[in-house]
Amino acid sequence: MPSKGMRNVFFKSSSPSPSRTAMIPPASPSRTFSESLMDENIEIAESLITKWDPNNVSSFANVTSLFHADPHEAKQYLNSVRDLQAAMQHLVIENSSSEKIVAAQNLMQLAMKRLEKEFYQILSVNRANLDPESVSVRSSRSSAARSSTSDFEESDESEEDEFRFGTELDDSLPDVERVSMIAMADLKAIADCMISSGYGRECVKIYKIIRKSIVDESLYHLGVERQISLSHLQKMDWEMVELKIKTWLNAVKVAVKTVFYGERILCDHVFSASDSIRESCFSEISKEAALILFGFPETVAKCKKTPEKMFRTLDLYEAISDLLPEIQSIFSYESTSTVRSQAINSLIKLGDAVRTMLMDFETAIQKDPAKATVPGGGVHPLTRYVMNYISLLADYSGALADIVADWPLNLQTPLPESYFGSPSELDDSPVSVRFAWLVLVLLCKLDGKAELYKDVALSYLFLANNLQYVVAKVRSSSLKLFLGDDWVNKHELKVKQYASNYERMGWSKVISSLPEDPTAEISLDRARDCYKKFGAAFEEAYKKQSSWVVPDPKLRDEIKVSVERKLSAAYGNFYEKNRGGSGTFVKFAPDDLGNYLSDLFYGNGSTGSVSSHLRGRRGH
Known part of the structure; x- marks a missing residue:
C-alpha cells in the first residue's frame, strides 16, 4: 500500500483547471525527477484550489461549503494545500528565482481565502452545536476529537463514512454531539492547515470574534452583569444586593464547569498545532468575562459589614473555594494568571470580611444594651438570636475552618478545661474554639442579665431557661460536632443546678412554714x-x-x-x-x-x- 505522501504525489486530476496555463509556467523539457514531482503537486493543488476559488462568482463554490458538500474532497483539498506548501519550499531551496514560486504563492493565497471562508462558515453555522455546554458534555463522554490531516490512514471508501478527518463517530451518539464532533474536527483540520501554511492569524481573528461573543452571551443569559462599582453596590438596599448574590451563585458554577471549561476544550482542540495560539485565543475570548465574574465577590466583600451579611458572604466564599481547583486548571495559562489572581483575591477579601463580621458579632453580644428583663424569666431575645446565628455558622464549618485557621483567638486566659469536658475529648481546632468562645460570651452576658431580676428565684429560673435553650440548640445542630457530648452533658447538669437553685429560693418559705x-x-x-x-x-x-x-x-x-x-x-x-x-x-x-x-x-x-x-x- 503506498504511503499517504506518495498517494498525493501520484494523484491525477480528472479535469485540469481551465486557468492552469495562466497560473503555471510551461515546464522545461529537461526536468529532474524531483522537479517533476513538485510540478505534479502544484498541478493537483491548482485543479482543486481553482475549482473552489471563492472569487469565482460563476461557480457554485461561491455559495457552497466545501466541507459540507463533500468531506472527502475537503480532505483532498487540505492534502493538496500541504503538498503545495512542500513544493514551494522545494522550489525556494532549488531555485529561489523560479517563476513557479510566484504562481504557487498565488494559488496558496486563493486556498487560504477559501479555508478562511470555510472556517467562518463552520463557526457561524454551528454556533448552537459548538456552545460550551455541548462541547463540555462531549468532552466528558470521550477524549477530544483526534483530527489532523496528517493522521489520515489509507482506508477503503466504504470506511470513509465512519471517519471525519480521523475522528471515529459512534452511531449511538446523539445528533447534536455528532454534529459538534464533526464541526470540531473540521475546524481543527482547517486551523492546522492554515497555521502550517503561515496564515494562522486570519483564522485566529475570526475565531476570537465569534467565540468571544458566545462566551459573553452565555454569561449574560446566566445573569452575570457587567462590572458593578463599589459605590453603586453600596447605594443598593441589602435585599437587592442579596438578590444579585443569589443570581451570581446560580451562575458561577455553570460559568466555570460549562462555559469556560467547554471553551478551553474547544480552543485547545482547534488550535492544538500551536501552544501560543491556543493560549492567546482562550485568553482573549474568556479573560474579560472571567475577571468580571470573579471580581463581583470582592466588591461585595468591600461593602459595609453587618452581621446579617455574614451568610451570603460565606456562600460566596464557599462557591469560589469549591471551584478554585477548576478555575486554576482552566485558566492555567500565564496570560490568564490575572483571572486566577482575581479568584484568590476575592477569597482573601471575603475571608477578611467574615473575620471582621465575627469580631463585630462578638462585640455586639458583649455590648447588648438591653436593660429590661424578660417577663417571667423566659428565653431572652439575645439568646435566641445568638444561638440561631451560631448554629447557622456551624453549617459553614468548612469555610470557617479555612478562614480562622491562621486567625488565633486572642484570649487573656485560655478557655477553662471544664468548659469543654475531659482533655481527651476536647476538640481544640480553631473553628471549635471560636464557636465555644462565642457561646461563652453569650453565657457571661446572660449572667449579667440575670442580676437585673429583683427576685433571686426568678433570676435562677431565667438562667435555667436560657441555658436550656443554648444546650438544645447545640444538641440539635452541627454545633454538637464541635463542642462535643461532654460539653452538652456538663451544661445540662448546670441547667439542673439552676433549676434546683430556683426551687430552693422560690419555695423555701413554703417548706420552712x-x-x-x-x-x-x-x-x-x-x-x-x-x-x-x-x-x-x-x-x-x-x-x-x-x-x-x-x-x-x-x-x-x-x-x-x-x-x-x-x-x-x-x-x-x-x-x-x-x-x-x-x-x-x-x-x-x-x-x-x-x-x-x-x-x-x-x-x-x-x-x-x-x-x-x-x-x-x-x-x-
Whole structure:
C-alpha cells in the first residue's frame, strides 16, 4: 500500500483547471525527477484550489461549503494545500528565482481565502452545536476529537463514512454531539492547515470574534452583569444586593464547569498545532468575562459589614473555594494568571470580611444594651438570636475552618478545661474554639442579665431557661460536632443546678412554714398556726410565680415534678399527722398542691388568690 505522501504525489486530476496555463509556467523539457514531482503537486493543488476559488462568482463554490458538500474532497483539498506548501519550499531551496514560486504563492493565497471562508462558515453555522455546554458534555463522554490531516490512514471508501478527518463517530451518539464532533474536527483540520501554511492569524481573528461573543452571551443569559462599582453596590438596599448574590451563585458554577471549561476544550482542540495560539485565543475570548465574574465577590466583600451579611458572604466564599481547583486548571495559562489572581483575591477579601463580621458579632453580644428583663424569666431575645446565628455558622464549618485557621483567638486566659469536658475529648481546632468562645460570651452576658431580676428565684429560673435553650440548640445542630457530648452533658447538669437553685429560693418559705419533722407530735394550736402559715406562703408563691414561664416542655415538667415531690413529702406527712381538729385552717389537701403546680410556668398571670381558685374547683 503506498504511503499517504506518495498517494498525493501520484494523484491525477480528472479535469485540469481551465486557468492552469495562466497560473503555471510551461515546464522545461529537461526536468529532474524531483522537479517533476513538485510540478505534479502544484498541478493537483491548482485543479482543486481553482475549482473552489471563492472569487469565482460563476461557480457554485461561491455559495457552497466545501466541507459540507463533500468531506472527502475537503480532505483532498487540505492534502493538496500541504503538498503545495512542500513544493514551494522545494522550489525556494532549488531555485529561489523560479517563476513557479510566484504562481504557487498565488494559488496558496486563493486556498487560504477559501479555508478562511470555510472556517467562518463552520463557526457561524454551528454556533448552537459548538456552545460550551455541548462541547463540555462531549468532552466528558470521550477524549477530544483526534483530527489532523496528517493522521489520515489509507482506508477503503466504504470506511470513509465512519471517519471525519480521523475522528471515529459512534452511531449511538446523539445528533447534536455528532454534529459538534464533526464541526470540531473540521475546524481543527482547517486551523492546522492554515497555521502550517503561515496564515494562522486570519483564522485566529475570526475565531476570537465569534467565540468571544458566545462566551459573553452565555454569561449574560446566566445573569452575570457587567462590572458593578463599589459605590453603586453600596447605594443598593441589602435585599437587592442579596438578590444579585443569589443570581451570581446560580451562575458561577455553570460559568466555570460549562462555559469556560467547554471553551478551553474547544480552543485547545482547534488550535492544538500551536501552544501560543491556543493560549492567546482562550485568553482573549474568556479573560474579560472571567475577571468580571470573579471580581463581583470582592466588591461585595468591600461593602459595609453587618452581621446579617455574614451568610451570603460565606456562600460566596464557599462557591469560589469549591471551584478554585477548576478555575486554576482552566485558566492555567500565564496570560490568564490575572483571572486566577482575581479568584484568590476575592477569597482573601471575603475571608477578611467574615473575620471582621465575627469580631463585630462578638462585640455586639458583649455590648447588648438591653436593660429590661424578660417577663417571667423566659428565653431572652439575645439568646435566641445568638444561638440561631451560631448554629447557622456551624453549617459553614468548612469555610470557617479555612478562614480562622491562621486567625488565633486572642484570649487573656485560655478557655477553662471544664468548659469543654475531659482533655481527651476536647476538640481544640480553631473553628471549635471560636464557636465555644462565642457561646461563652453569650453565657457571661446572660449572667449579667440575670442580676437585673429583683427576685433571686426568678433570676435562677431565667438562667435555667436560657441555658436550656443554648444546650438544645447545640444538641440539635452541627454545633454538637464541635463542642462535643461532654460539653452538652456538663451544661445540662448546670441547667439542673439552676433549676434546683430556683426551687430552693422560690419555695423555701413554703417548706420552712412546716415543722422540721412533719411527723412530730405538736399541739393543735401549733398545727393550726402551721396550716395558716403554709397556706399563706403557698398562696403567695403561687400568685407570684403564676406569671413565670418555662418554655421548654421537658424542663417545665421536670421542675414541676421536683417541686411537687418536695412539697408533698413535707406537707403530706404533716397533713396526715395533724388533719383532725384543724377545720377551716386547712386550705389545701395534699392532692390540691399538684393541681395548682400544674398551672405554673405558662405565664398566665393569676389575678385571684389560691383559696378562691380552690373553692371554685371544689364547687365544680
